[in-house]
Amino acid sequence: MNEVKDLIYLDMDKVISLYSQITGGIIQQFETSTSSNQTDKNLRNYDLKLFKHEAGGVGTDSESFKETRVSHHELYNELEDQLFKLGYAAEIGVDVSKEQLASGEAISIFENTLCIKATGWVVLEDYERICRISANYKDIAALINRSIESSLRESDECKEILKKIESQKNEIRLMKNGQQKTKRKNELEGLERHIELLIKAKSIGEVEDWIIEGMQNWIRVFLPGVINFRLYPFDDMPEFHILSNLKRESFLESSTESVHFLYGSKPTVKLDILGVITAIPKEGSEQFDPMIEFNEEELNQEGRESESIERAFRGVFRGFDGFEEMIRTCRYPRIMIQPIAIYRSIKPNKALQRTGR
Numbered sequence: 001m002n003e004v005k006d007l008i009y010l011d012m013d014k015v016i017s018l019y020s021q022i023t024g025g026i027i028q029q030f031e032t033s034t035s036s037n038q039t040d041k042n043l044r045n046y047d048l049k050l051f052k053h054e055a056g057g058v059g060t061d062s063e064s065f066k067e068t069r070v071s072h073h074e075l076y077n078e079l080e081d082q083l084f085k086l087g088y089a090a091e092i093g094v095d096v097s098k099e100q101l102a103s104g105e106a107i108s109i110f111e112n113t114l115c116i117k118a119t120g121w122v123v124l125e126d127y128e129r130i131c132r133i134s135a136n137y138k139d140i141a142a143l144i145n146r147s148i149e150s151s152l153r154e155s156d157e158c159k160e161i162l163k164k165i166e167s168q169k170n171e172i173r174l175m176k177n178g179q180q181k182t183k184r185k186n187e188l189e190g191l192e193r194h195i196e197l198l199i200k201a202k203s204i205g206e207v208e209d210w211i212i213e214g215m216q217n218w219i220r221v222f223l224p225g226v227i228n229f230r231l232y233p234f235d236d237m238p239e240f241h242i243l244s245n246l247k248r249e250s251f252l253e254s255s256t257e258s259v260h261f262l263y264g265s266k267p268t269v270k271l272d273i274l275g276v277i278t279a280i281p282k283e284g285s286e287q288f289d290p291m292i293e294f295n296e297e298e299l300n301q302e303g304r305e306s307e308s309i310e311r312a313f314r315g316v317f318r319g320f321d322g323f324e325e326m327i328r329t330c331r332y333p334r335i336m337i338q339p340i341a342i343y344r345s346i347k348p349n350k351a352l353q354r355t356g357r
Contacts (some may be wrong), residue, residue: 002347006171008259008271009342010076018276018340019079022319076341081276083115089109089274092118092233092242101240101333110280116337117274118233119345123297124265125228126256128221132214152199165191185232222327227256229339243330244275244339272345275337283332291318 083089090096090113100106110116133140152158168188175181227246232238253259261267294311330336 002343004348005073005077005272005341005343005345007073007152007252007264007343009071009246009339009343011338011340012072012245013019014276014338014340015072015076015079018083020074022079022082023090039139045175080117080341081355083274084117089113090116091119092116092120097236098234101237104283104333106333107280107282110277110335113277115274115276115340116242116335117272119270119272120230120231120233120241121231121235122267123228123230123270124260124263124266124267125230126260127223127226127228129260131216131219134215137207137212141204141206148202149199152202158195160194160197161191167229229273229342231271240333241272242275243271243328243336246339246342250339269344272340273337273339275339275341277335278338279328279330279336281330281332281334291315 008031066095080089090109092101096109097104100109153162165188168184168191170185172188175184225248227248228245228246230241231244232239232241248256250302251259253262291311291314294307325331328336
């Protein structure tokens with residue numbers, strides 16, 4: 001065994017689609033029946049149940065699920081092998097070098113490649129999660145700040161200052177000289193301000209309501225349900241990375257919150273991705289203008305009113321292209337892919353192998 005793949009994300013519909021085209025069809029053994037009460041379950045329906053399955057349950061069902069889960073891994077492994085064997089896939093750092101990416105030569109490789117595989121550091125950007133957190137930002141920040149203030153007031157430094165403040169208050173109450181009393185009050189106010197500044201310096205700052213509301217509206221309109229996945233193959237070339245959007249139902253964990261908790265928004269382990277190329281931005285101007293078919297002078301001629309209306313309506317979409325570019329953030333030299341699988345690959349460690357007890 002060369003490596004073990006710890007699958008985090010697997011788009012089985014895409015796996016089946018590509019595998020069937022390459023091999024001429026899905027192997028019949030992947031269409032399995034689970035029990036006498038549940039017969040003739042096909043692969044797609046079975047997948048949905050599989051990914052939502054939790055440990056436990058009826059013994060016969062549990063055993064069948066384990067067999068099919070292995071089949072999914074094997075089916076994906078065979079697909080990946082075939083994609084490279086038949087020349088449908090390229091790997092960043094192996095088939096596409098950093099020098100080719102920097103010079104722009106890699107574009108011609110991408111244009112003639114179906115799939116890209118890469119390994120690197122990853123960033124997860126779940127906009128639905130950000131929207132939920134921002135909606136409760138004030139309450140969360142208030143709780144954190146209250147906790148910070150409580151901790152600071154219990155610190156030795158703060159206790160010493162509070163002790164001085166209390167001591168000065170007692171002295172001021174006993175003083176009769178007005179000028180000296182005023183001077184001591186000013187000193188007391190300075191100590192109290194010092195504590196407030198100390199607490200403020202450690203606290204989370206406030207965010208104005210219009211910022212939170214604007215961000216939530218932006219996400220609701222342009223990024224509903226989007227999870228961005230960015231993979232950086234080269235530490236010293238952050239301008240190039242692979243961008244993709246993840247489907248929640250394709251995570252092997254039933255909850256994306258579990259994925260965030262286990263791996264974090266910036267995982268500390270490198271991950272692998274394999275996906276179908278969907279966008280290859282070029283350096284410079286727009287590659288194709290769909291509105292070029294409309295000639296201004298011809299449209300002004302009598303009898304061309306319907307074409308003018310068509311151009312007007314289609315122009316509305318083009319007017320929003322700028323917004324789309326801001327949302328997708330896919331610009332040269334990045335590329336975008338539709339992910340098939342995301343996993344952590346682990347090769348056997350000979351130092352840990354047990355040959356005997």
